[in-house]
Amino acid sequence: xxxxxxxxxxxxxxxxxxxxxxxxxxxxxxxxxxxxxxxxxxxxxxxxxxxxxxxxxxxxxxxxxxxxxxxxxxxxxxxxxxxxxxxxxxxxxxxxxxxxxxxxxxxxxxxxxxxxxxxxxxxxxxxxxxxxxxxxxxxxxxxxxxxxxxxxxxxxxxxxxxxxxxxxxxxxxxxxxxxxxxxxxxxxxxxxxxxxxxxxxxxxxxxxxxxxxxxxxxxxxxxxxxxxxxxxxxxxxxxxxxxxxxxxxxxxxxxxxxxxxxxxxxxxxxxxxxxxxxxxxxxxxxxxxxxxxxxxxxxxxxxxxxxxxxxxxxxxxxxxxxxxxxxxxxxxxxxxxxx
Ligand SMILES: [Zn+2]
Numbered sequence: 189x190x191x192x193x194x195x196x197x198x199x200x201x202x203x204x205x206x207x208x209x210x211x212x213x214x215x216x217x218x219x220x221x222x223x224x225x226x227x228x229x230x231x232x233x234x235x236x237x238x239x240x241x242x243x244x245x246x247x248x249x250x251x252x253x254x255x256x257x258x259x260x261x262x263x264x265x266x267x268x269x270x271x272x273x274x275x276x277x278x279x280x281x282x283x284x285x286x287x288x289x290x291x292x293x294x295x296x297x298x299x300x301x302x303x304x305x306x307x308x309x310x311x312x313x314x315x316x317x318x319x320x321x322x323x324x325x326x327x328x329x330x331x332x333x334x335x336x337x338x339x340x341x342x343x344x345x346x347x348x349x350x351x352x353x354x355x356x357x358x359x360x361x362x363x364x365x366x367x368x369x370x371x372x373x374x375x376x377x378x379x380x381x382x383x384x385x386x387x388x389x390x391x392x393x394x395x396x397x398x399x400x401x402x403x404x405x406x407x408x409x410x411x412x413x414x415x416x417x418x419x420x421x422x423x424x425x426x427x428x429x430x431x432x433x434x435x436x437x438x439x440x441x442x443x444x445x446x447x448x449x450x451x452x453x454x455x456x457x458x459x460x461x462x463x464x465x466x467x468x469x470x471x472x473x474x475x476x477x478x479x480x481x482x483x484x485x486x487x488x489x490x491x492x493x494x495x496x497x498x499x500x501x502x503x504x505x506x507x508x509x510x511x512x513x514x515x516x517x518x519x520x521x522x523x524x525x526x527x
Contacts, residue, residue, distance in 0.1 A: 236336045245329070246337045247504035249525050252444025254307040254423070257337050258497060258504045261300040261317030261359070262327025268296035273460035274467040275475075282460065282467075289459045296457070300355055301505040302330050303450060303497055304339060305441055310421045311339065312346045313368065314439065314450055315499060316359030319403075330359050331367060344368040348420060349375040350452035350499070351433040352383050352400050353471075360403040374420050376428070377413035379435025380404070393473070429454050429485050431478030432471065438485055440494075446525070449496040454485045456500040458507070462486065463515040486516050495521060 237244050248257045270282035283293035303314045322328035331341055347368050350356060352375070359367055382388055383400040391397075404411075414420065416428045420439070429438045432453040439450040455461035456469065465482045472478030489496050490509045497505050506521035 236333075243503070245333045247506075248337065249506065249521070251441060251448050251525065252446045254305060254441065254443035256441070256448065256497075257304040257306075257339070258506065259302050259304065259317075259330050259333045259337065260503045261302055261330045261333075261355075262322055262325070263503075264298045264300070264325070264327065266296055266298070267294060269457055269460045270294075272296075272470045273457050274464065275470045276468040277464075285459065285463065289463075291459060297502075298456070298500050299503045299505060300327060301497065301499050301501070301503060302359070304334065304337070304344075305424065307421060307423055307441070307443060310345045311343050312348060312421065312424065313344045313371070314348045315350055315356040315452070316347065316367065318355055319359035319367065320362060321354070321358050327355075328359060331362075341368050342370050344371045346420065347371045347373050348439070349373070349379070349404070350438070350450070351376070351379050351436040352396070352404060353433060353453070354396060354399050356452075356499070357399060357403050360407065366407070371410075373407045373411040374414055374426075375404070375411055376426070376435035376437045377415055378428070378430070379433060379437070380408075380411075380413060382434040427485075429481035431474045431476070431481040432456075432469075433473055436481070447492065447494045449485070449489050449494055451485055451489070451496050451498050453499055454482050455498055458498070458501050458518050462509060462518045463512075465515045487511070490516060495525065 236246065246257060246259045248255060250256075269286065270277070270279045274282040286293045300317055302317050305312045305314070317330040318327040320328055334341070347360070361367055383397050384405065388394070388397040414426045414437070416426070418426050420426060423442045425440050426437045427440065429436050429452070436452060436454070438452055438454055441448045441450065453471070455465070456471065460467060461469065461482065465486065466479050468475040469478060486509050490511045493508065495506055495508055499505070501507065502520075504521070508519045508521070509516040510519070
């Protein structure tokens with residue numbers, strides 16, 4: 189199902205030309221534009237919106253001179269938010285917060301949002317979604333939807349891993365080959381060291397350690413390991429926000445006068461995690477550190493009044509926060525970056 193590297197690109201359109209065309213189209217999305225372009229012999233890419241709902245699958249925003257494209261790798265409906273969120277709270281307390289926010293009390297839908305940042309000469313991909321392992325559940329659609337946004341896998345220069353949980357590393361490989369054949373890789377040193385340790389391989393997360401062994405370790409010769417304050421490319425800086433995983437990273441992207449944060453999995457529910465940052469989250473491997481990092485990251489973003497993208501926020505996952513009572517008020521992006 190996955191198209192070859194070259195086959196995924198709209199015919200005759202290089203990535204940059206495609207972007208220029210998209211810009212020429214003005215208000216029209218590049219996806220809409222491409223539907224009017226004749227494609228090569230290969231079948232045209234799937235529609236840029238979900239056929240049954242009209243929901244878009246990708247969104248591009250401008251940040252100074254940079255272009256930031258959020259791709260919906262997939263959605264996962266399930267039971268929750270309790271006890272995944274508010275594990276140390278009563279089910280009723282979590283249900284009440286959901287009710288107050290017009291959300292279902294026992295059902296949740298989670299987004300998975302890899303991000304492409306085009307800055308200077310670099311196309312940087314942050315996280316890779318589920319990859320082949322997610323397809324039977326409707327996830328793992330990053331590469332397919334990148335094509336709709338005008339990017340082929342071979343266009344990616346750098347793949348950055350915010351951390352090494354399965355929903356972030358699953359798309360590194362298609363079968364036995366690298367999904368992004370021209371890319372080098374960036375990951376946190378602390379994160380990598382943990383997942384290849386005997387402690388990880390023999391602990392409760394052994395299955396995830398096995399996924400790291402299969403998907404990440406083969407890339408290690410092309411991998412740069414980073415820590416607090418390291419610059420990935422000019423304008424993109426890594427910061428440590430440990431807790432969700434042992435070496436979890438967030439990133440500040442600056443271009444021109446604008447900054448935007450990628451908060452990865454610092455907060456994974458736009459209400460439960462932000463309005464109640466001190467509630468314990470089952471997926472946070474060190475719950476106390478996860479809480480401390482959540483506060484550190486969102487205090488800083490609130491102070492800066494900067495937009496951020498959360499990997500699991502509702503698509504397109506871009507918003508702002510202000511401090512509000514014991515937590516934060518989340519304001520989804522509308523037209524702030526368009527003017
Ligand atoms: Zn995640």
